[in-house]
Amino acid sequence: MLGVFRQFGVAQALRASAPRTVSARWTPQLCKFKPLATQSPVLVRSFQTSFPALKASAQAAAQETVAESELITKFADLQRHELIDGTLIRNVTSPVRMGLETMTEVQSHTIHQMLQGNDVLAQAKTGTGKTLAFLLPTMQNILNDPSINLQSRARGYNSRSYVEADDIRALIISPTRELAEQIAAEARKMTPGTGLMVQTAVGGTQKRQGLQRIQQQGCHLLVGTPGRIKDIFSDRSNGVSAPKLNTLILDEADRLLDQGFSEEIEEIQALLPNPEQVTRQTLMFSATVPKAVMKMVERTMRSDYKTVKTVRDDETPVHLRVPQRTVFIRGYENRLPAVLEIAKEYQARQSQDANLRPFKAIVYFNSTAEVQLAAEVFQNLPRVPNATTGRTDNALGRTNVLEIHSRLSQRQRTYSADAFRRASSGILFSSDVTARGMDFPDVTHVIQVGLPSDRETYIHRTGRTARANKTGEGWILLHDGEVKEMDHMLSGIPLQEDSQTLHTPMADLTKDLHDVSPAARAMIEQVQQATASIGSTVKQSTWRSQLGHVFRTFSSKRTALETLNRLAVHGYGLTEPPTINPALAQNLGISRYRDLVRMEGGGGGSGRRSDRRGPERSHDRESSGRSFGSRRFDNDDHRFGARGSFSRRSFGNDDFSDRPRSRQHRDRDSSPYGSRSRY
DNA sequence: AAAAAAT
Numbered sequence: 001m002l003g004v005f006r007q008f009g010v011a012q013a014l015r016a017s018a019p020r021t022v023s024a025r026w027t028p029q030l031c032k033f034k035p036l037a038t039q040s041p042v043l044v045r046s047f048q049t050s051f052p053a054l055k056a057s058a059q060a061a062a063q064e065t066v067a068e069s070e071l072i073t074k075f076a077d078l079q080r081h082e083l084i085d086g087t088l089i090r091n092v093t094s095p096v097r098m099g100l101e102t103m104t105e106v107q108s109h110t111i112h113q114m115l116q117g118n119d120v121l122a123q124a125k126t127g128t129g130k131t132l133a134f135l136l137p138t139m140q141n142i143l144n145d146p147s148i149n150l151q152s153r154a155r156g157y158n159s160r161s162y163v164e165a166d167d168i169r170a171l172i173i174s175p176t177r178e179l180a181e182q183i184a185a186e187a188r189k190m191t192p193g194t195g196l197m198v199q200t201a202v203g204g205t206q207k208r209q210g211l212q213r214i215q216q217q218g219c220h221l222l223v224g225t226p227g228r229i230k231d232i233f234s235d236r237s238n239g240v241s242a243p244k245l246n247t248l249i250l251d252e253a254d255r256l257l258d259q260g261f262s263e264e265i266e267e268i269q270a271l272l273p274n275p276e277q278v279t280r281q282t283l284m285f286s287a288t289v290p291k292a293v294m295k296m297v298e299r300t301m302r303s304d305y306k307t308v309k310t311v312r313d314d315e316t317p318v319h320l321r322v323p324q325r326t327v328f329i330r331g332y333e334n335r336l337p338a339v340l341e342i343a344k345e346y347q348a349r350q351s352q353d354a355n356l357r358p359f360k361a362i363v364y365f366n367s368t369a370e371v372q373l374a375a376e377v378f379q380n381l382p383r384v385p386n387a388t389t390g391r392t393d394n395a396l397g398r399t400n401v402l403e404i405h406s407r408l409s410q411r412q413r414t415y416s417a418d419a420f421r422r423a424s425s426g427i428l429f430s431s432d433v434t435a436r437g438m439d440f441p442d443v444t445h446v447i448q449v450g451l452p453s454d455r456e457t458y459i460h461r462t463g464r465t466a467r468a469n470k471t472g473e474g475w476i477l478l479h480d481g482e483v484k485e486m487d488h489m490l491s492g493i494p495l496q497e498d499s500q501t502l503h504t505p506m507a508d509l510t511k512d513l514h515d516v517s518p519a520a521r522a523m524i525e526q527v528q529q530a531t532a533s534i535g536s537t538v539k540q541s542t543w544r545s546q547l548g549h550v551f552r553t554f555s556s557k558r559t560a561l562e563t564l565n566r567l568a569v570h571g572y573g574l575t576e577p578p579t580i581n582p583a584l585a586q587n588l589g590i591s592r593y594r595d596l597v598r599m600e601g602g603g604g605g606s607g608r609r610s611d612r613r614g615p616e617r618s619h620d621r622e623s624s625g626r627s628f629g630s631r632r633f634d635n636d637d638h639r640f641g642a643r644g645s646f647s648r649r650s651f652g653n654d655d656f657s658d659r660p661r662s663r664q665h666r667d668r669d670s671s672p673y674g675s676r677s678r679y
Numbered sequence: 680a681a682a683a684a685a686t
Binding site (some may be wrong): 175176177202203204207225226227228230231255260261264366367368405406431432433435452453457544545546547548549551552580581584587588 | 680681682683684685686
């Protein structure tokens with residue numbers, strides 16, 4: 001079977017059995033080089049690039065979109081037309097393996113273009129099977145090469161029982177370790193019986209062991225993260241190399257090519273064989289292609305690259321298809337109670353409605369410290385004996401509480417990812433490590449706590465739900481102060497304000513909770529109780545970790561400070577907001593808010609006032625000679641004692657009714673927003 | 680002070 005491909009090559013197979021392809025519609029000039037077309041598509045391509053006229057015509061062809069009717073849409077047909085090896089197709093279609101039958105639009109277009117030997121920029125939405133789209137043709141191209149030493153052949157014909165470590169043919173780069181592992185896992189489902197070896201190279205794992213595995217088992221496809229890949233390829237003595245690398249794939253290309261990653265990607269490319277000597281196909285997958293990234297794309301890919309854009313109407317992108325709700329919260333201290341309430345409200349309905357799937361949510365925060373704190377709070381939720389099960393359950397019953405972010409060891413990260421994948425019900429507190437590409441089955445909720453750093457991130461996070469024809473819902477918890485930025489960042493996204501479903505978001509946690517409904521009050525108190533047992537150092541650093549993001553997303557620095565200060569006291573239960581380094585305050589542009597900022601300096605947090613005053617004042621250039629800040633603390637201290645674990649002492653924005661400015665802000669921004677239906 | 684990513 002493989003012999004057929006080797007003998008005739010893909011190009012001929014395409015012409016013979018699938019005449020309705022791009023190559024068949026290419027302009028007559030191409031026909032002059034007919035003999036070449038019967039050889040491997042790699043040769044056709046390298047020829048094109050060296051003839052300007054031909055290159056131009058190829059570009060013209062690139063503009064044409066392949067008509068829907070001319071594309072192969074069933075995996076089985078790829079085998080029937082002898083485009084893809086039967087074993088590969090069996091692995092994809094077999095019910096006991098991947099069980100796939102029909103290709104998604106991205107898959108059919110990308111596979112088509114790749115088998116033609118084209119460079120491809122695929123703009124595909126999340127959850128449309130991008131991984132398979134590039135793995136299948138990549139593997140086929142490797143199998144097409146007669147010089148490839150496959151695992152089974154090695155056993156049969158060679159004295160050695162392994163394939164070489166220096167025969168990497170395809171390199172797949174991903175922005176996160178988990179995504180790399182996920183891609184490799186999918187690749188390994190496709191390879192049984194083909195003799196292809198897939199290996200990973202990611203950070204956080206034993207480098208020596210990884211190298212050993214590659215050396216002993218060989219490697220045709222290497223999937224990894226930039227740092228480790230660069231590390232491995234820079235060391236020429238480890239025997240791992242890719243002198244015949246024919247395929248380079250950048251998954252989540254927009255991420256890999258943006259600031260912070262692009263340099264490393266270029267360094268990796270410099271370590272790979274020169275594409276002038278070893279023909280190389282480059283593929284980039286990206287849900288969005290910002291202008292800044294386009295420059296890198298054009299620098300990396302051959303000029304005749306093809307763009308695959310999926311525009312079919314019935315494949316609406318997840319972020320336009322999934323119901324998404326905005327919940328306005330009174331303060332940041334309402335965030336975790338609101339998350340708890342979303343979970344409980346759904347669980348209550350789910351227990352009554354067999355059609356609802358078990359609660360499985362990813363909760364996104366913008367800093368790892370926040371993720372850690374939230375996970376700890378939810379793990380600490382008070383447990384009560386459950387009469388029916390005999391176990392002690394917390395408010396969420398048997399829901400798995402997991403966390404994932406870069407502060408965890410790779411072991412813990414892998415555990416969390418696997419456990420959440422397997423869990424039928426669970427809540428995963430996450431940083432943006434899982435925002436892109438991760439495929440957790442059956443996620444019912446994506447909850448974003450605060451605005452993400454950019455629009456793309458919002459869309460990618462939301463894309464973790466409603467995958468594989470399932471439904472899902474998106475939630476975002478926002479403060480009034482973030483509305484302006486939200487309008488800008490998330491314009492055009494169908495967000496609907498929901499002020500009905502939940503009761504905790506607008507509760508005033510700076511006051512007694514007697515006018516809050518008993519159920520909501522119970523949730524707030526459970527969160528407060530769970531928060532109380534966490535150390536203040538942790539809370540202080542968590543608080544500080546949010547500064548940058550908050551001042552970027554709030555339109556008013558004053559409101560931002562008030563929000564943060566309330567969070568510190570009424571959310572975290574600290575006696576006073578943490579101090580801020582004067583230089584940092586300067587950077588954040590907040591040093592003039594002397595009544596709201598506690599400047600770091602001298603004796604430290606709980607020291608006597610006189611200890612703090614000196615250095616603080618000396619640093620503040622905008623000082624008018626009066627120190628409201630310190631006075632305020634002095635006054636507050638004797639007015640309010642710590643009551644229980646939560647001080648009721650007000651700080652900064654005492655409450656909205658006391659501050660006409662804040663109220664005005666709310667009235668202006670919140671109400672009109674709430675009443676206008678944007679869709 | 681801030682996701683991620685090499686040790």
